[in-house]
Amino acid sequence: MGYIPDKATINEDDTMKVSEILKVKGNILFTVTPDTPIAEAVSAMAEKDIGSLVVMEFGELVGMLTFREVLKTLQENAGSVGPNSVRKHMDDHPITVTPDTDLNEVRRIMLEKHARYVPVMDAKTLLGVMSFYDVAKAVLDAQGFENKMLKAYIRDWPAEEENS
Secondary structure, three states: OOOOOOOOOOOOOOOOEHHHHHHHHOOOOOEEOOOOEHHHHHHHHHHHOOOEEEEEEOOEEEEEEEHHHHHHHHHHOOOOOOOOEHHHHOEOOOOOEOOOOEHHHHHHHHHHHOOOEEEEEEOOEEEEEEEHHHHHHHHHHHHHHHHHHHHHHHHOOOOOOOOO
């Protein structure tokens, strides 16, 4: 089922917040520790058909492992992920957003930083991960909803009386 905005979803500026998309998306998170073998992390990504893993240590976000880092690792190791841990290959300074971040700001950040996945943090608490797909889907669903409303408005336009 798609994301359909309602009055609670759209703020005064007609913009969506990250928290609204997370509500629809759900809160299943896949995490690893920095000491997880990279081969085990790659297997988990393939099995779960996901493009990123959040790297947590002692309850705190310490990095992200995405298919970008995996591909770089494969290239550096002649097609093998090698024997190292996630720590050696992860992005240890991932860009994050908050639940109150405006969707347009998330789009800007993701495009500017070439980030396909961004963790959503509330202070030090990990709430989820926003993917470029999640953002694109929310925008498309919201535009579809707006389009339906405009078509209904036009269809119900009052007929003008002709002056004869």
